[in-house]
Amino acid sequence: MAKLDLSVPDLTLPDGNKIPMIGFGLGTAWFKKPGAKDEACIQATQTAIKVGYTHLDGAEIYNTEEELGDAIRASKVPREKLFVTTKLNDSSDSINDIPGALDRSLKKMGLDYVDLYLIHSPFFAKGDKQRLQAAWAEMEQLAAAGKAKSIGVSNFLKEHLDAILETCKVRPAINQIELHPYLQHGDLLAYHRSKDIKVSAYGPQTPVIRAKGGPLDGYLDSLAKKYAVNPGEILLRWCLDQNVAVITTSSKEQRMSDMLRVFTFSLTPKEVEEISDIGKQHHFRAFWNHIFDANDKS
Numbered sequence: 001m002a003k004l005d006l007s008v009p010d011l012t013l014p015d016g017n018k019i020p021m022i023g024f025g026l027g028t029a030w031f032k033k034p035g036a037k038d039e040a041c042i043q044a045t046q047t048a049i050k051v052g053y054t055h056l057d058g059a060e061i062y063n064t065e066e067e068l069g070d071a072i073r074a075s076k077v078p079r080e081k082l083f084v085t086t087k088l089n090d091s092s093d094s095i096n097d098i099p100g101a102l103d104r105s106l107k108k109m110g111l112d113y114v115d116l117y118l119i120h121s122p123f124f125a126k127g128d129k130q131r132l133q134a135a136w137a138e139m140e141q142l143a144a145a146g147k148a149k150s151i152g153v154s155n156f157l158k159e160h161l162d163a164i165l166e167t168c169k170v171r172p173a174i175n176q177i178e179l180h181p182y183l184q185h186g187d188l189l190a191y192h193r194s195k196d197i198k199v200s201a202y203g204p205q206t207p208v209i210r211a212k213g214g215p216l217d218g219y220l221d222s223l224a225k226k227y228a229v230n231p232g233e234i235l236l237r238w239c240l241d242q243n244v245a246v247i248t249t250s251s252k253e254q255r256m257s258d259m260l261r262v263f264t265f266s267l268t269p270k271e272v273e274e275i276s277d278i279g280k281q282h283h284f285r286a287f288w289n290h291i292f293d294a295n296d297k298s
């Protein structure tokens with residue numbers, strides 16, 4: 001599809017800041033060991049910015065924060081027009097010095113603030129809610145210092161959020177979780193709505209990429225035909241139509257541009273429900289499998 005001059009809608013966070021509804025990730029396919037810079041990652045990120053992505057999703061663990069910063073500078077887009085996320089690594093040296101970890105990330109990116117800083121996962125705390133609460137209190141200080149405009153979490157389940165909500169001064173603005181029809185986490189979305197915590201979805205296209213051959217294939221194909229898009233874009237829309245922002249990525253300009261078509265149509269409520277119902281017939285978790293049992297749908 002030709003380049004579209006589309007503006008990406010925002011999701012308003014509980015703190016009043018706005019996050020673009022689609023983000024370009026510098027993890028998964030771009031994840032690397034520390035070492036030489038990945039020029040392809042810099043180039044792809046620059047291309048993503050050029051075609052219209054303003055929300056960039058990084059993390060300390062991806063080892064691509066330098067690439068993220070380089071791509072921003074090469075793009076010549078003013079910093080304030082971009083929404084940059086990074087995430088606190090689970091390693092003890094990061095968890096035991098959260099301000100130091102953010103400073104290290106900012107230095108790698110060559111930035112003086114992030115729009116969103118996330119605790120990458122709750123699993124470092126091994127179920128100890130006081131450790132989660134202490135980490136969150138440090139996140140609040142980073143927000144107060146202006147180094148992170150918004151603060152949030154990733155991979156948190158209800159019990160982890162409950163722990164933070166018990167003692168927080170500022171609630172997590174957003175929780176970034178693996179979300180697609182084959183991993184709906186029971187009533188976790190409804191729980192977020194009840195607590196006014198927004199959700200963003202990573203791995204949103206999993207049913208057509210990593211779990212192809214499941215019960216949704218035929219229905220996704222028929223909706224893709226109806227809306228003249230790709231099945232993966234129907235999955236992005238399934239998130240967006242539930243007020244969930246999506247984090248995706250691609251190495252291909254064509255796909256980056258195609259995915260922005262999701263802002264030209266909506267699924268009907270019945271189609272969203274039908275995808276959810278069919279999706280529940282199958283379970284597939286693509287990430288953090290070392291933490292969860294094979295049949296754990298939480």
Ligand SMILES: NC(=O)c1ccc[n+]([C@@H]2O[C@H](COP(=O)([O-])OP(=O)(O)OC[C@H]3O[C@@H](n4cnc5c(N)ncnc54)[C@H](OP(=O)(O)O)[C@@H]3O)[C@@H](O)[C@H]2O)c1
Nearest residue numbers: 025026027028029057202203204205206247248249250251
């Ligand atoms: N917080 C966390 O724990 C966590 C975990 C995982 C990911 N994330 C974030 O989420 C971002 C996106 O995650 P994701 O990669 O899982 O997103 P995704 O949207 O599910 O998948 C995108 C990937 O699938 C490939 N792809 C897209 N359509 C395809 C198709 N039709 N056939 C085959 N391959 C296709 C793309 O490759 P090409 O287009 O290059 O071929 C790209 O590598 C990551 O970069 C990271 O920032 C966060």
